[in-house]
Amino acid sequence: MELTKKIYKKVNDYGILVMFSHTIFSLSFALISMLLAGQGHLSFKIIFWVLIAFLSARTGANALNRVIDAEIDAKNPRTATRQIPQGLMNKKEVIIFVVICFAIMVFAAAQLNTICLILSPIALFLMTIYSYTKRFTWLCHLVLGVTSAAAPVGAWLAVTGTISWIPLLMGAANTLWVAGFDIIYGAQDYDFDVKNGIHSIPARFGVKNALHISSAFHILAVAFLIVIGLLSPDLGIIYFAGLTINIVLFIIQHKLVAPDNLKNVKVASYSINQVISIVFLITGVLDCLI
Template sequence: MEQHASVGFIMNKAVKKVQDYGVLVMFSHTIFSLSFALISMLLASGGLPDLNVMFWIFVAFIGARTGANAINRVIDAEIDAKNPRTATRQIPQGLMKKKEVIIFSILCFLVMLIGAAMLNPLCLLLSPIALVLMVIYPYMKRYTWLCHVVLGITSASAPVGAWIAVTGTISWLPLFMGAANTAWVAGFDIIYGSQDYDFDRKNGLKSIPTKFGVKYGLYIAALFHAATIFFLVVVGLLSTQLGTIYYVGVSIIAVLFIVEHWIVSPTNLANVKIASYGINQIVSIVFLVFGTIAALL
């Protein structure tokens, strides 16, 4: 009986630890880059790629994305502890130690490198660039208000990397896909950062809202999202696979952007989380569904 109880206790602890890591790396937010990576992969291969290639792309993506979010939590631990909005995260609460999260991040990055090595030489050669971006991004808000753009560029490694994984080359189409990913992420990250305006200014952290004010920061976010639509249209024009269905999806995304910016204002930031994360999760799903159908038909 005691043996069963001890096994159950160990299992419960293991499940709790997995859940803690899932929250730590915001696993539910994987969709933000995954949709762009998958559509890029489908366009690069002219349909479904070889299963072996698809598997290693997925391995590299999960390793990179998970490691990046984990190391972000380590680097920002002191800042998170000061901010009432983030003080409940795992490291500030003491639920996880920095050392264990660093080890976890290193293991994830090794998985990414193994995935890149299994794909092709160019993927492996360029993977350190993506790795550097993932590690330096959390520091950017300490030095430049362009931190949102750096985050966008880091996210854009996914669609560009997926294209290289399939073709072993680079071209204009994945670069414009990456530009769309960059502008999209930068835009909603500005909206998200608006809620920390007072905290960031008090603690010397830099962002577009702290540089230009929340009002103009939201305008700049809207410009980034307008640029996202432009880049997505260019992707459609460059691709021979994408047609009417794809543009229907892009149109829906444009409407979602309008709603996103309509529900947030400098005097009403209550819907920031819905605008920056909730609506953009829908944006990502719409892009994934319509882009996949268009690419495979």
């Protein structure tokens, strides 16, 4: 019984460490991209290895981020309670976990096709470099977005072995969407970032301008999603109904935060975007399958 409790606690700690509940942010884009690429003809093998590649990459990337940012997290009152700063986990065990996750990702890529295997080092590079970008550029939010966009582009490549406008537009939408809500989330660390030389769009342009930039990113993301719906023969009224719902959710998201009122940052940046992801996933999948 004691062993079971320890195992459960360790699994729970890793789930919190890698923010597993946030997987939906790019999973929705990856699955819809995969379905559009397959045009209704997907083998179990493709679906299985795409999911394995995505989950292992995303899990490893988030764990690595916690290792690289451990010292910064320890200084920031908001993040000082995370597992590594608290001493609940040590860097060595997390690094071993990261290596295992990335090895699984590369193996999964090899099971898909040659192009996925060849491009896997680029994905690994993006997942590694992102955590360092806040140390030297305020473009870190966009780097996170591009890293997330590897999911829909990679899913398309896994199915077709080629690239086209649809996955690129999907990647652009994913990039701007993630960067937009990451800016909102980063606004709460404005004072800490400025004081400690951490680069971010809020720290560089101020919270007010950063929130305007976030809004612009989300408007562009919606524009790309509209174009995707118009170009994709498999998407129609259900997809656009979901997109309409999400536009309303985007508006609510940005109404919840203001330069002098950041108490709803977590709801605006994470909770609402989880709902947006689910709506996007359900309506996109339904339109692809019906």
